[in-house]
Amino acid sequence: MNYLFDFYQSLLTSKQKSYMSLYYLDDLSLGEIAEEYEVSRQAVYDNIKRTEAMLEQYEEKLLLLKKFQERKEIYEKLRACVAYAENSDEAVALIEALEKSD
């Protein structure tokens, strides 16, 4: 869920982002989030469950996480492949640039 949040958080509302971030990244409990936002624990729970479903639907449609994981393996193979090339440093820098823009 952390990965999905990473890939698709820009498509969420700011409230959805806050709840998800507090719950998954900062490890707050539903009760603590509810207290902070002065809403019921159930409201927080429902919002997070709906957001999780949304993130999964985005992944089903766009497959960004799946493709990223596929490419991660290829980066490793490519890194091994260029390790002993004459301009290996340049190649490795380019592979890193690819990974960063992923």
Next chain:
Amino acid sequence: MNYLFDFYQSLLTSKQKSYMSLYYLDDLSLGEIAEEYEVSRQAVYDNIKRTEAMLEQYEEKLLLLKKFQERKEIYEKLRACVAYAENSDEAVALIEALEKSD
């Protein structure tokens, strides 16, 4: 717009997809699409304009096209970089695999 459609069409409804595909890929006129779907030319126009705005919003948020274009340049540099490496064929095959999963 063709590129944006390519990247984000999975997020559109089937009607949005049909209109966009007929208009942009098959090069039909608004009038021809209207006739085929038995709706007004204005309805087709409005739907397409709304869809275009949606695609642009998705791109603003996810930047898939922008990142793809950045990576395309890096692929070219990487290809040049490994051209004379001993296992150049293997490296090129891996770069192609990356491009395909993009």
